[in-house]
Amino acid sequence: MSASLQLEPLHPTHADAMFEVLSDPAIYEFENAPPPSREWLRARYQRLAQGGPQDGSERWLNWVIRLPDGALAGYVQATVFPSGLALVAYELNSQYWRRGLGSMAVARMLETLHETDGVHTALAQLKAVNHRSLGLLRKLGFAAADAAAHLACPPEADELLLQRRLGRPPAA
Numbered sequence: 001m002s003a004s005l006q007l008e009p010l011h012p013t014h015a016d017a018m019f020e021v022l023s024d025p026a027i028y029e030f031e032n033a034p035p036p037s038r039e040w041l042r043a044r045y046q047r048l049a050q051g052g053p054q055d056g057s058e059r060w061l062n063w064v065i066r067l068p069d070g071a072l073a074g075y076v077q078a079t080v081f082p083s084g085l086a087l088v089a090y091e092l093n094s095q096y097w098r099r100g101l102g103s104m105a106v107a108r109m110l111e112t113l114h115e116t117d118g119v120h121t122a123l124a125q126l127k128a129v130n131h132r133s134l135g136l137l138r139k140l141g142f143a144a145a146d147a148a149a150h151l152a153c154p155p156e157a158d159e160l161l162l163q164r165r166l167g168r169p170p171a172a
Contacts, residue, residue, distance in 0.1 A: 005101060007076065007108055010062035012049060015042035017072045018064060026094035030127040048077075056082070061117070065092065065105045073101055076109040084120040086113050087153055103136050110140070114166035124162045125155050137162050 008014075019038045028034060035041040045062075052059040062077040074092035081087075088109065092102045113119035124142055126133045142162035145153075155161040 004068045005073075005104055005108075006066040007063035007105060007112070008066050010045055010048060010064055010075065010077075012042050012045040014064050014072065015045050018045075018075070021072050021074055021093045022091065024093045024095075027091055030130040030133075052079075058082075059117075061109075061113070063105075063109065065101065067096075067101075074105070076105050078109060078113055078117075078119070078122075080113065080117055080119055081152075083152070084118055085123060085149070085152055086117070086119040086121070087123050087125065088113075089124070097132065103139050106136065107140055110164070110166055120166055121149070122164050122166055123149055123153050125153065125159050126162070128158055128160050134160070134162075137164075140164065 015038055019035055019041050022041070023034045025034065035044070048060050048062050050060075059080040060077070061080060062075060064075050065073040067073055073096045074090065076088070076090045078086040078088045088106065090102060090106055090109075092105075096102070110119075110122055113122065122142075123145060124133075124137050126137070142164045145161040145163040149163045150161055153161060
């Protein structure tokens with residue numbers, strides 16, 4: 001099933017289907033909350049589709065994860081900075097956890113960021129207690145971020161900041 005997983009650029013028309021995907025309370029065990037309404041999500045997707053602030057200080061890249069059967073499973077996203085850093089994030093509906101779909105989607109995003117967008121380092125911020133995300137990121141070769149990454153993207157006191165250099169395979 002995962003071999004034909006697709007990353008599809010996010011569009012406001014995805015809001016209705018993604019509202020259902022993101023209404024799963026299990027996703028929010030460690031932080032955030034489900035979208036309050038389809039209209040709110042559609043407006044958010046409209047802002048995200050603009051690609052970032054007009055000053056060019058960052059670019060927003062967002063993709064929905066489409067499964068072979070056409071269903072949406074979640075999303076991956078990156079905030080790309082002119083320095084070649086990208087802050088990455090993702091959410092998957094809990095019915096798709098522990099199947100390798102999240103790591104496959106994030107890996108594809110990282111490849112795209114490196115090959116298409118010139119990103120050399122991916123960063124991920126997560127709550128320190130979020131063992132599922134920590135496992136996914138470690139599986140993909142993320143490790144504790146260095147001091148420069150902490151200066152560029154300081155985490156909150158209860159968060160971890162991980163990084164991975166792109167353009168080489170993850171450490172085994």
